[in-house]
Amino acid sequence: xxxxxxxxxxxxxxxxxxxxxxxxxxxxxxxxxxxxxxxxxxxxxxxxxxxxxxxxxxxxxxxxxxxxxxxxxxxxxxxxxxxxxxxxxxxxxxxxxxxxxxxxxxxxxxxx
Amino acid sequence: xxxxxxxxxxxxxxxxxxxxxxxxxxxxxxxxxxxxxxxxxxxxxxxxxxxxxxxxxxxxxxxxxxxxxxxxxxxxxxxxxxxxxxxxxxxxxxxxxxxxxxxxxxxxxxxxx
Numbered sequence: 398x399x400x401x402x403x404x405x406x407x408x409x410x411x412x413x414x415x416x417x418x419x420x421x422x423x424x425x426x427x428x429x430x431x432x433x434x435x436x437x438x439x440x441x442x443x444x445x446x447x448x449x450x451x452x453x454x455x456x457x458x459x460x461x462x463x464x465x466x467x468x469x470x471x472x473x474x475x476x477x478x479x480x481x482x483x484x485x486x487x488x489x490x491x492x493x494x495x496x497x498x499x500x501x502x503x504x505x506x507x508x509x
Numbered sequence: 510x511x512x513x514x515x516x517x518x519x520x521x522x523x524x525x526x527x528x529x530x531x532x533x534x535x536x537x538x539x540x541x542x543x544x545x546x547x548x549x550x551x552x553x554x555x556x557x558x559x560x561x562x563x564x565x566x567x568x569x570x571x572x573x574x575x576x577x578x579x580x581x582x583x584x585x586x587x588x589x590x591x592x593x594x595x596x597x598x599x600x601x602x603x604x605x606x607x608x609x610x611x612x613x614x615x616x617x618x619x620x621x622x
Contacts, residue, residue, distance in 0.1 A: 399552065399554070401552070428608075430609060430610075439612060439613075439614060440547075440596075442609045442611060442612075445609055453609050487552050487553070489552075489553075491608070494608040496608075497555040497558060498553075498608075498610055499555060500552030500553045500555075501552050502551055502552045503550070503551075505550075
C-alpha cells in the first residue's frame with residue numbers, strides 16, 4: 398500500500414459529461430501529480446501541484462483541470478468527455494521535489 | 510530529461526536473478542536513474558534510484574556503470590509476483606522545481622515457473 402488514495406476506483410459515464418477524480422496524498426506529502434494511462438499512449442504526465450500551486454503542466458487537455466486544496470488533497474476535473482478519454486488516471490505524491498513519487502492504484506474511467 | 514532505452518521484453522526463471530538493462534547515454538551529471546515497475550493495471554511502484562554509486566534495498570540492486578551511460582536493475586531471486594513492466598527513468602532532482610517522471614515503454618519481465 399503506497400498510502401496514496403484515489404476515489405472512485407471505477408467510473409462509467411457518457412460522452413459529454415463531466416467527472417471529478419479525487420486523490421488523497423500520503424500524509425505530509427506536498428506534491429501531487431496526475432497521470433493518464435490509455436492503451437495506446439502509455440503513462441502520460443498531466444499536471445503537478447506543490448502545496449496548492451500548479452508547478453508543472455504536461456499533455457493536459459483544456460477540457461481537463463485540476464486543483465490542490467489546503468488539506469493537500471487534489472481533484473482532477475474532466476469535462477465534455479469523449480470516448481478517447483477512457484483510461485486509467487493515476488495520482489502520485491511526494492514530500493519534496495527531490496523525492497521518489499508514490500502512486501495510487503488509479504481510477505478507471507470508461508466513457509460510453 | 511535524458512531518454513532511456515530498454516528491451517521490450519525479457520523472460521526469467523523463478524528463483525533466478527533477473528537483470529534488467531537500461532541505456533541512458535545522454536544522461537547529464539545531475540540526473541538520477543530511477544526504476545519503477547507496474548504490475549498489470551496497478552499504480553507504478555517505486556523500486557530504487559541512484560546517481561552514480563551502486564544502490565541496494567530490500568527490493569533490488571541498482572548497478573550504474575562508471576560512465577553512467579547505462580545501468581542494470583537486479584532482482585536477486587525473481588518470483589512470479591515480479592512479473593511486471595519495469596521502467597527506467599532519468600530525472601533531475603532539483604529542489605524547488607518540478608520533478609515529474611517521464612515514462613517510456615519499459616521492459617515487460619515475465620517470470621516463468
